C-alpha cells in the first residue's frame with residue numbers, strides 16, 4: 001500500500017556541498033557583537049552533529065519498502081545532513097577556538113538521545129519527524145526575515161542560511177517516512193503519538209536550548225536574572241524567533257497536516273539565486289567588492 005504525500009512532485013533535493021569559514025577566525029561574538037545572540041546560535045550549533053546523526057539513523061531504519069521517490073529523497077536527505085554535520089563540527093571548533101566550552105551542551109543532547117534510543121525505533125522516527133518540522137519552521141523564519149542574522153559575521157551567516165535552505169528542501173522526508181512506517185495505524189493513534197512526542201520534544205528543545213545558551217553566557221561572565229531576561233527577550237520578543245514560529249508550530253496538530261502544506265520553495269530559490277550572483281562567497285572577496 002502506498003502512502004499519499006503532498007511533497008511536491010517536482011521537488012528535487014539537491015545536496016549543496018559547501019564549506020564555510022574554513023580559513024577564518026570566527027569572532028567570539030560573531031553575531032553582531034552580541035553575546036546573547038551568539039550564545040543561542042552556538043547552543044543550537046553544538047547539538048547538530050549528534051542530532052543529525054540520530055536523524056539519519058532514525059529515518060534509514062524505516063527505508064525498506066518505501067517507493068523509489070522516497071528512497072531517493074532519503075538518500076539526498078542523508079547526504080545533506082552529513083554535510084551539515086561536517087560544517088557545524090567545523091563551526092563548533094571555531095567557537096571552541098574562540099574560547100567556549102561546548103562539552104556540557106553536547107553531553108546533554110547525547111543523554112536525551114540515549115533515552116530515546118532505548119525505546120522502539122518508531123519512537124526515534126517520531127522524534128526525528130517532530131524535530132525536522134521544528135527545524136524547518138525555524139529555517140523558514142530565519143530566511144524569511146533578515147533581522148534574525150542582522151549584523152552577523154558574513155561567513156557564519158552564510159553557513160546558517162545554507163543550512164536553513166536545505167532544511168526546508170528536505171522537510172518532508174522524515175514526515176513521509178513516518179507516514180510510510182505507520183501506514184497500518186489508525187489516524188487517531190498516529191495523531192496522538194505525534195502530538196505527544198511533539199509536546200515533549202518542544203518542551204525539551206526550549207528548556208535545553210535556553211540552558212545551553214545560559215551556560216555559554218556564563219562563560220562570558222553574564223549571569224543571573226539579567227542573563228535570563230536578555231536571553232528570553234532575544235528568543236521570544238526581539239527578534240523573537242520562538243514567538244514567530246508559533247503559528248507554524250500549531251499547524252502540526254491540525255488534521256491533514258503535512259510539512260509541504262506550506263510551499264515555501266521561494267526561499268530556496270532566493271538562496272540559490274543569491275549564490276549564483278556571488279559564486280565566490282568568501283568574506284575577503286565580498287569586502288573587496290563592497291570597497292570597489
Ligand SMILES: [Fe+2]
Nearest residue numbers: 052081084167
Ligand atoms: Fe541539517
Ligand SMILES: [Fe+2]
Nearest residue numbers: 081132135167
Ligand atoms: Fe534536517
